[in-house]
Amino acid sequence: MADPKGFLTTGREVARTRPVEERVKDWNEVYVPGSLLPIISKQAGRCMDCGIPFCHNGCPLGNLIPEWNDYAYREDWTAASERLHATNNFPEFTGRLCPAPCEAACVLSINQPAVTIKNVEVSIIDKAWDSGDVTPQPPERLSGKTVAVIGSGPAGLAAAQQLTRAGHTVVVYERADRIGGLLRYGIPEFKMEKVHINRRIEQMRAEGTKFRTETEIGRDINAATLRKRYDAVVVAAGATVSRDLPVPGRELKGVHFAMEYLPLSNKVREGDLTVSPISAEGKHVVVIGGGDTGADCVGTAHRQGAASVTQLEIMPKPGEERAPHQPWPTFPMLYKVTSAHEEGGERVYSVSTTHFEGDEEGNVQSLHMIEVEFKDGKLEQKTGTERVLPAQLVTLAMGFTGTDRSNGLVEQFGLELDERGNVARDADFATNVPGVYVAGDAGRGQSLIVWAIAEGRSAARGVDRYLSGASDLPAPIRPTDRALTV
Ligand SMILES: Cc1cc2nc3c(=O)[nH]c(=O)nc-3n(C[C@H](O)[C@H](O)[C@H](O)COP(=O)(O)OP(=O)(O)OC[C@H]3O[C@@H](n4cnc5c(N)ncnc54)[C@H](O)[C@@H]3O)c2cc1C
Numbered sequence: 001m002a003d004p005k006g007f008l009t010t011g012r013e014v015a016r017t018r019p020v021e022e023r024v025k026d027w028n029e030v031y032v033p034g035s036l037l038p039i040i041s042k043q044a045g046r047c048m049d050c051g052i053p054f055c056h057n058g059c060p061l062g063n064l065i066p067e068w069n070d071y072a073y074r075e076d077w078t079a080a081s082e083r084l085h086a087t088n089n090f091p092e093f094t095g096r097l098c099p100a101p102c103e104a105a106c107v108l109s110i111n112q113p114a115v116t117i118k119n120v121e122v123s124i125i126d127k128a129w130d131s132g133d134v135t136p137q138p139p140e141r142l143s144g145k146t147v148a149v150i151g152s153g154p155a156g157l158a159a160a161q162q163l164t165r166a167g168h169t170v171v172v173y174e175r176a177d178r179i180g181g182l183l184r185y186g187i188p189e190f191k192m193e194k195v196h197i198n199r200r201i202e203q204m205r206a207e208g209t210k211f212r213t214e215t216e217i218g219r220d221i222n223a224a225t226l227r228k229r230y231d232a233v234v235v236a237a238g239a240t241v242s243r244d245l246p247v248p249g250r251e252l253k254g255v256h257f258a259m260e261y262l263p264l265s266n267k268v269r270e271g272d273l274t275v276s277p278i279s280a281e282g283k284h285v286v287v288i289g290g291g292d293t294g295a296d297c298v299g300t301a302h303r304q305g306a307a308s309v310t311q312l313e314i315m316p317k318p319g320e321e322r323a324p325h326q327p328w329p330t331f332p333m334l335y336k337v338t339s340a341h342e343e344g345g346e347r348v349y350s351v352s353t354t355h356f357e358g359d360e361e362g363n364v365q366s367l368h369m370i371e372v373e374f375k376d377g378k379l380e381q382k383t384g385t386e387r388v389l390p391a392q393l394v395t396l397a398m399g400f401t402g403t404d405r406s407n408g409l410v411e412q413f414g415l416e417l418d419e420r421g422n423v424a425r426d427a428d429f430a431t432n433v434p435g436v437y438v439a440g441d442a443g444r445g446q447s448l449i450v451w452a453i454a455e456g457r458s459a460a461r462g463v464d465r466y467l468s469g470a471s472d473l474p475a476p477i478r479p480t481d482r483a484l485t486v
């Protein structure tokens with residue numbers, strides 16, 4: 001156990017963020033570098049080692065949280081890193097980006113602020129990288145079997161690393177020009193600097209994983225060729241089709257999907273572009289959609305020098321306390337102030353966009369909206385509540401509808417889809433096609449990084465069993481798992 005009295009003597013303290021006026025002038029992570037390490041051992045010492053650690057169930061990866069809290073409290077960083085990596089291939093991603101459902105399930109949080117589990121996680125892994133504890137782990141011998149992984153997001157990377165370490169020869173195919181999926185193109189640097197992806201890829205290369213970028217399966221290589229070349233395939237192609245808003249004026253210039261807007265800003269940071277062709281500079285920006293993707297648009301627009309930023313959400317404003325139907329240890333829907341929201345802008349709830357208007361050159365100039373309310377489970381417009389917002393840039397961040405069908409990947413493999421349009425799979429993450437497995441958003445639908453890693457690990461076990469007859473790889477989840485509702 002960490003400190004037996006830690007939770008009585010130490011209050012919760014989290015990573016400090018840099019002042020808003022400083023951080024909106026750059027794209028680096030919002031945290032004060034080095035601010036966590038001096039406080040983190042004491043914070044880890046707040047873990048009660050409560051006997052039945054509900055945080056295990058809150059974390060889709062089943063992270064061994066009390067164990068690494070104990071090591072972090074004792075400042076045995078090498079042992080802490082070893083326990084962390086036992087269940088998570090990429091704690092530097094989750095330690096920065098996870099919404100931390102584990103903390104919602106922390107026993108201490110029943111009547112006190114939860115242990116800062118996510119901050120402990122990121123401190124352990126950052127320390128491990130700095131001290132050289134993260135080294136390549138190549139397999140002792142090769143199986144002679146080959147696996148193609150389609151997609152290099154967290155699901156594909158986790159599956160590839162597990163299968164490579166199990167001795168299979170793994171090639172990751174990625175249609176984009178860089179590896180990382182949404183971690184690379186989508187999530188802004190102020191949430192996670194890309195150095196963290198780059199050094200993991202170096203580690204994976206040293207272990208033997210091969211990467212092929214700018215290769216779209218279905219277009220550049222068809223499914224039949226891939227099947228002939230490899231003994232098994234993992235489809236980790238994400239759920240990249242954005243949900244549209246088919247209202248009058250949608251075709252105007254300046255109305256973009258969030259995923260047209262955000263990756264261009266990532267490309268500026270990578271040095272491929274000097275300025276983004278879709279910039280918020282000097283514009284009134286409206287972001288439609290109140291989730292993570294929307295918040296990323298808000299933070300990006302601030303950094304590009306927007307004149308104003310307004311984020312619209314169709315649902316009512318969530319409460320600041322758990323609702324009775326979301327009791328501990330479930331993950332509650334609460335009002336969140338992300339770092340992007342701290343930086344400014346306005347959030348408007350319970351509104352629906354009716355149409356856009358533009359100027360004579362076809363550029364969007366305004367957004368028309370109306371208040372809405374749920375009545376008997378149906379969304380109704382409230383007459384007389386119409387409002388107009390100035391808008392020269394509108395981003396649509398209303399979620400994703402499923403995996404991309406335009407490249408023929410689904411049809412060429414003959415993959416069955418489930419009722420939600422995701423690739424259907426059995427308990428082993430196997431699709432209807434023998435030897436073809438699916439992991440991450442492609443099978444689960446739009447979700448979270450922690451789920452993508454858990455699915456990649458679990459699918460790898462399914463593939464390993466298919467290729468070898470048995471597997472020692474762990475399978476943290478089954479496809480139907482929901483881990484305390486996240
Ligand atoms: C803007 C944004 C912000 C987010 N922020 C967070 C966050 O803060 N925390 C969090 O937990 N989650 C966040 N998410 C969700 C999270 O990023 C996803 O759930 C996660 O990345 C899914 O991983 P994946 O590996 O399944 O798919 P992806 O990361 O989508 O990767 C799929 C990859 O497959 C490639 N691909 C697709 N088809 C082919 C093909 N035919 N051939 C070759 N390659 C192909 C794609 O180019 C892509 O690189 C965010 C999502 C978005 C869009």
Ligand code: SF4
Nearest residue numbers: 059094098100102118
């Ligand atoms: S991966 Fe997410 S849920 Fe799991 S321990 Fe880390 S922050 Fe918590």
